[in-house]
Amino acid sequence: MKILWLDDEIDLLKPHIMFLEDQGMKVIGIDHPLKALEIAKSEDFDVILIDYKMPQISGIEFAREIKKLHPNVPLVLITMVQDKEVMDEAYSIDVFDYLVKPVQPSQILAVLRKLEKDKIKNRAETRRILNYYNAINSLGNDWKDWLEKGRLLFYWMVESPEDELLKEELKTKNQDFATWVMRKYPELLNTPEVPFIFKVFKNHVFPLLKNGERVTLIVFDNFRFDQALELSKAIPSGYNVEIHPIFSVLPTATQFARNSLFSGHTPYDTERRNPGWTRDNLHEKELLEQNLIENGFKNLPHVIKKINSLDAFKQEIFDAGLPLEIYVINFFDMIFHLREAESPLRGLIENAEDYVKLCKFLLESSNFLEKLHTPNIIITTDHGWVKGEKPVVIQGGMEATEGLRFKFGDSLKALEGKPIELMDLKKFGIPQIARMLFLAKGYDFFVYKSDPGKYKKRYMGGLFHGGLSIEEMIIPLIRLKRRLS
Known part of the structure; x- marks a missing residue:
């Protein structure tokens, strides 16, 4: 896992960085938000840790700029106090999590493990969605195939009701289904097996x-x-x-x-x-x-x-x-x-x-x-x-x-x-x-x-x-x- 850590007192966090590196993670520590933005323009990161209070710009402002460059990168905000307004502002820009100082290395590791689990879950869900999509589109065009397409679409619907690919697939398949039914329905009514x-x-x-x-x-x-x-x-x-x-x-x-x-x-x-x-x-x-x-x-x-x-x-x-x-x-x-x-x-x-x-x-x-x-x-x-x-x-x-x-x-x-x-x-x-x-x-x-x-x-x-x-x-x-x- 590759981590960008922004804190104006990054030197004081060297023990934390060493701990994470011992866990097999690559950590780049930066003490200035503009430097961090430049690095983020040229490199990809799995997660970015952001200090909320910095002399140059706030962590929230930095997070907004990062989201423009990398909309999907997870952000973890590190604050001095557990302030409701700060939390609301953080979640409004889709911050993955937050920690309150003083932060222990084990706390950071726990957040990163949680992120890793979510990534594994998302990858598994993506594979499952693609499996449904491929299975549906590998089927033919007779009545058995259409019943199976419908069955698979409904299972997909139960597992991922908000999936955008599912919604598009339903629209496309419904167009095909209407065409097929209008062409075959009279024949199907008189087919004993249907x-x-x-x-x-x-x-x-x-x-x-x-x-x-x-x-x-x-x-x-x-x-x-x-x-x-x-x-x-x-x-x-x-x-x-x-x-x-x-x-x-x-x-x-x-x-x-x-x-x-x-x-x-x-x-x-x-x-x-x-x-x-x-x-x-x-x-x-x-x-x-x-x-x-x-x-x-x-x-x-x-x-x-x-x-x-x-x-x-x-x-x-x-x-x-x-x-x-x-x-x-x-x-x-x-x-x-x-x-x-x-x-x-x-x-x-x-x-x-x-x-x-x-x-x-x-x-x-x-x-x-x-x-x-x-x-x-x-x-x-x-x-x-x-x-x-x-x-x-x-x-x-x-x-x-x-x-x-x-x-x-x-x-x-x-x-x-x-x-x-x-x-x-x-x-x-x-x-x-x-x-x-x-x-x-x-x-x-x-x-x-x-x-x-x-x-x-x-x-x-x-x-x-x-x-x-x-x-x-x-x-x-x-x-x-x-x-x-």
């Missing part, structure tokens, strides 16, 4: 029931893959855990995706068989009954419960003693939508990270995982969500839908921005509610031309679903199997 949400019962629930095993299905409304990863950390040790990425359906809105889950069919076929039922999410029980009958479980004892509040969630015992138990957890989505209204939650949930943290806290505080005793537990959702960052001004569509990421209408027109425009809705497994459908892609959201400024201000940074993005469409399916004791 794991869509409407195959959850067929692929995961019914095989267990046929073997005479009990199953509990938990459906969280509006629950992203990264939230599922956070939830998985709290799963009791008595279960084997599998986490799979699957596809939701378009539009990624509750009345289409959840009805598709329970019916076992695309939204188009669900609407064709039950006209009007895809306009809301009030028919899960009836759709499930049809699905059970079609698959040979006409007389199967079962229960389906909707849980619409946190109190009800905490009080639910999650054990009805039946072969099939289904619990639909709605209150996350209610929190999600209340955040957009004029409510105290607007201050509590300022951004996407706050929403994820709040949901995690509510799940952990409820201890609901400890209440689950069924041998087989499946946890999934109907769709994910995104943060709205870019308004797309449109005309029409108010007569059909209120969603900010999807709009049905007979005379839709984009005035600013480029939404996905669908006319042949049947081809995409979507009911022909109107002549056409607009889907927002990436992080877009729709505003009307009547007062775009008002809507932009109100909805910018909001959390939405219904459109086409990796975060909305690649959703989690967690399988828990109780271990034999």
Whole structure:
């Protein structure tokens, strides 16, 4: 480690310098700030130690000049007194640490060891980030590759949510994903192997029931893959855990995706068989009954419960003693939508990270995982969500839908921005509610031309679903199997 040490009484610190050199460090001691600046212009240092009080300029002034030359070099300020104003000023220019005189060599060594640990940690994080980036970009362009890309992006999101490379990668990959989905979606709907949400019962629930095993299905409304990863950390040790990425359906809105889950069919076929039922999410029980009958479980004892509040969630015992138990957890989505209204939650949930943290806290505080005793537990959702960052001004569509990421209408027109425009809705497994459908892609959201400024201000940074993005469409399916004791 190479150290620059600036102190107008540097000669008195020779024993300290010798101690550090005995520890294998190279130390250059300077007694004048201008000399130190000249050296810093031509040489790189791992850390710079700065005396706060010098006759020429203050240590803070010197630190500011150094930051102009080397913005990322760690600075350690050495002061005579532990003054709050000095500390605040030091941290305002991103000083790594500070020490109060008289300084012992061991104190300096401790700070340097801490710095070395941080560097090792940062290097490890950089390697991990690059590993994610390289793994994602080595994958191909079929449905398995896209599910794996989504899975890796969500793991990256959990580990480094503020990483700038991740944010850029999500934007780029969402553009590619939208293009791929528009080209391949009709074919994917008719490919038996592709794991869509409407195959959850067929692929995961019914095989267990046929073997005479009990199953509990938990459906969280509006629950992203990264939230599922956070939830998985709290799963009791008595279960084997599998986490799979699957596809939701378009539009990624509750009345289409959840009805598709329970019916076992695309939204188009669900609407064709039950006209009007895809306009809301009030028919899960009836759709499930049809699905059970079609698959040979006409007389199967079962229960389906909707849980619409946190109190009800905490009080639910999650054990009805039946072969099939289904619990639909709605209150996350209610929190999600209340955040957009004029409510105290607007201050509590300022951004996407706050929403994820709040949901995690509510799940952990409820201890609901400890209440689950069924041998087989499946946890999934109907769709994910995104943060709205870019308004797309449109005309029409108010007569059909209120969603900010999807709009049905007979005379839709984009005035600013480029939404996905669908006319042949049947081809995409979507009911022909109107002549056409607009889907927002990436992080877009729709505003009307009547007062775009008002809507932009109100909805910018909001959390939405219904459109086409990796975060909305690649959703989690967690399988828990109780271990034999």
